[in-house]
Structure formats: structure tokens, C-alpha cells
Amino acid sequence: MLSTALFVQACAGLPYPYELRFSMPTFNYWSIAFASVGIPIAIALIGLAMRGSLPRRLMIGLAGILALPFGLFSGCAAMEAPELGASDISFELLSQVEAGDEAYRLYRTDCGATCAFGLVLRKERDWWGIVRSTTPVWSLYRADQGEVLLVDRKLKIMSGGAVLAEVAL
Secondary structure, eight states, X not given: OHHHHHXXXXXXXXXXXXXXXXXXXXXHHHHHHHHHHHHHHHHHHHHHHOSSHHHHHXXXXXXXXXXXXXXXXXXXXXXXXXXXXXXXXXXXXXXXXXXXXXXXXXXXXXXXXXXOOEEEEEEEEEETTTEEEEEEEEEEESOOOOEEEEETTEEEEEETTEEEEEEEO
């Protein structure tokens, strides 16, 4: 798994740190749901391929123990997934600026009833229209409105006429 991620990073020439995400939010949720179910299944299959009786039993037992929490996690991700083509309400796009092949997108984050809104500016590059590499650039907790502008090779994050931050490209 790690070698695959390093291979993708090397081929794409991506800077670190970055996150790979799908362009459609629904796919992000469903990929987590499927991966959560796949981990105990993979452990069980590895256990079945082992030769000794004790290692086989231990691996299958471990898979059984992990199946419940991973299954619950998978169910939560599947239930929170937005409809196909819908936007993710927990990460709402407010504004964006294009700069070459990359886009700087300002999002409003909403983690639910227990915390306040926040703003996150991310540098994103779309690959093949399906996958997006993202790098966090700036964030502010307890803010809910903003706009990103490109002025003199600097990004200005504005809210109600006030400059919240300036980020050099």
C-alpha cells in the first residue's frame, strides 16, 4: 500500500504534503467505506493463506475482532455520503482562483454541532478530472464567510472588506 502511494507520488511529481481526493465528494466517502470493509477481509485472506494452524487462527481471529469496529466505521461513512453529484455540506466551496494548472479554493468547514465553522484555503490540482491532489495552505477557526482574490502574485483572503490573510504564491 505504501509503495503504491510512493509510486503515484513519484509519477505525478507531487509536492509533499498532499492528499489525494476524488473530485466528487461521494466517491471519497464510499472509498473509505469500502477500504474499511476491505481491511478485515484482507487480514482474513492472509490468515487463510498461512501454513501453520496457530498463525492462521490468530489472523482469522484478528480479522473477526476488527470486523465490528471497521464495519461500524464503514456504515457511518456510507450513511454520511452525499448523493451522487451533490456537494459535501461539511466542506463547502466559497471561492476559488486559478493560477496556472492549480486552483486555490477557499472552503467553509462544518464539523457538526460540537464546533464552530472554519475557513480552509487549499491548493488543488485536478488529474484526469477524477482525482485531485490537495495541499492545505491556510486555515482560520471560527469564521464562516470569505473570498480569495489574486492580487500582485499574492492571495488575499477577504471577509466583509477586511483582509484575513495574505499568502504569497
